[in-house]
Amino acid sequence: MEVLKYENKKYSNLIEFKFNTSTYNTFYSFDIETKNKENLIYEVNICTKNYNKNKNRIIRELRKSFSQFKNKDIILNFENVKELKVIKLIYGAILFAVDTSFVLNKNAIENIDGIEYKTIIKTNNYKELEKMLVEENIKYKYVSNSRYLQDGPPNIIDAECFCNFFIWKLNQNKALKDKIKIKVVEKEELEERGMDLMLSVNKGSSKPMKMLVMEYMGNTKNTIDYALVGKGIIMDSGGYSIKPKWSQIDMKFDMAGASIVANAILGAAELNSNKNIVAIAPLTENLVGPSASLVGDIYKSYNGKFVEITNTDAEGRLVLADAITYAIKEYGPTNIIDIATLTGVVKMAMGANYTGAFSNNEDLYNLFLEKSQEENEDIWRLPLQQECKELLKSNVADLKNATPDLTYGLSVAPAFLEEFIEGNNWLHLDIAGSSALHNKSTGVMVKSIINIIK
Incomplete structure (x- = not known):
């Protein structure tokens, strides 16, 4: 997965995910916010109340939700997420979800590395995230x-x-x-x-x-x-x-x-x-x-x-x-x-x-x-x-x-x-x-x- 910093320009045919954190009782939600010709934008709300208790459930739900977006170019918008550990959890769950593991069938692509898809990171503090993102990509390459x-x-x-x-x-x-x-x-x-x-x-x-x-x-x-x-x-x-x-x-x-x-x-x-x-x-x-x-x-x-x-x-x-x-x-x-x-x-x-x-x-x-x-x-x-x-x-x-x-x-x-x-x-x-x-x-x-x- 190629990871790029978000630039202030138009992106075509990309799906954007806008992440928010809250202390609502609902620990996780995944809803379409708006739709236009160029981008499909989803809003994802993560509850940080009782974070340590609920993190495994959050990971499972993120993996389940994002598995439908394999082989897509996406924007991950972390502008409203302040905690690095929460961004790391979200990003890791997404890397896991979009991974393609061993499959042999008539339509299988016989290439373990597959096609490189773009993931564009939208955030107010990219410099702080950059080291973590690089490390996470390397780690998840070997998880994969x-x-x-x-x-x-x-x-x-x-x-x-x-x-x-x-x-x-x-x-x-x-x-x-x-x-x-x-x-x-x-x-x-x-x-x-x-x-x-x-x-x-x-x-x-x-x-x-x-x-x-x-x-x-x-x-x-x-x-x-x-x-x-x-x-x-x-x-x-x-x-x-x-x-x-x-x-x-x-x-x-x-x-x-x-x-x-x-x-x-x-x-x-x-x-x-x-x-x-x-x-x-x-x-x-x-x-x-x-x-x-x-x-x-x-x-x-x-x-x-x-x-x-x-x-x-x-x-x-x-x-x-x-x-x-x-x-x-x-x-x-x-x-x-x-x-x-x-x-x-x-x-x-x-x-x-x-x-x-x-x-x-x-x-x-x-x-x-x-x-x-x-x-x-x-x-x-x-x-x-x-x-x-x-x-x-x-x-x-x-x-x-x-x-x-x-x-x-x-x-x-x-x-x-x-x-x-x-x-x-x-x-x-x-x-x-x-x-x-x-x-x-x-x-x-x-x-x-x-x-x-x-």
Whole structure:
């Protein structure tokens, strides 16, 4: 989307949206104000009373209303809106609404970037808005990329295609390519390293797994500030602990974490972050097959611990565990952030608006909370309960990957991951509920992660 400052001249065939804020009881309205030959003008009233309480509802309504204006040249008139955070919310919701995600039909345009349409900003303080608008456009470009990959079908967006997508993106942008080092770790190297937890998940697939590693160095220090690790299960059938048929509908989104971290590092690089960052995305299907992992199998993790498989559908924590160990061994990061569509129990607890957050470090959690609030992406802290570690003890290995005992519920999966953190600062984000809505990706947390690492 090309963003231009409004100039005092006639614009033809443009739709103008005039935004107002108020404290009326009606939190949002979307009405045609006037109509003439040159312009169609809409008036949009936003209620700022109880703003924090109502912002998710405002975002939903804006997205719904503006989705009808895809592929249009528009004027956004913010002359009557004083608060920058409200403009940011409106603008972000519009960018999301007019985005075109993955669609394959007879009339589909086979071009991810599509046609550039103009958005003209009309405001009394463009200079104050300019930096925010530039940043928002960059962030939403990578939200769009992330949604595109997540919405794509698993027979097309497989591990190889996923990796090639980012190689292609960097080849298209020389400035970005010079900043990002990209490596695809093939299955053979994963085997040589002994990353058997993640490899166990791949045993049922006919397609070899891969691990995408992207590095960005924003300063001259010989340390990595942030390691981002994203779960990349291309399609999750549950393996032999197979999911019911209707539970598999959204399982193409099980690679959301991988898509998010890979796009977030590109966004940070384009914004010239002063941080050193690595993004790691282990990519595989979790399927049933002649060689698939079985309940009762034992595998050695990359950090040396042996894990008994008690549930093949608890596979996300297996690929994350080895990927986290890879980050620690290869980079020794100051902070680790992992993100995954990990557990149904967090989805039931948090719903669609909130991402579940677990952390062993107050400073890291509080910083991410602040950055996510700036991006209007809600997180909710959940407890790391040490009692869960008792439930994960195995009679035949160091630990097991799951337990039927739900006494401590949603804390079990992060308790497993914590076994591989080795005392590092760590934040775990469970996006099982927030990653998709009505079978479409939301691209959640791309902006928040960019915001903390930029």
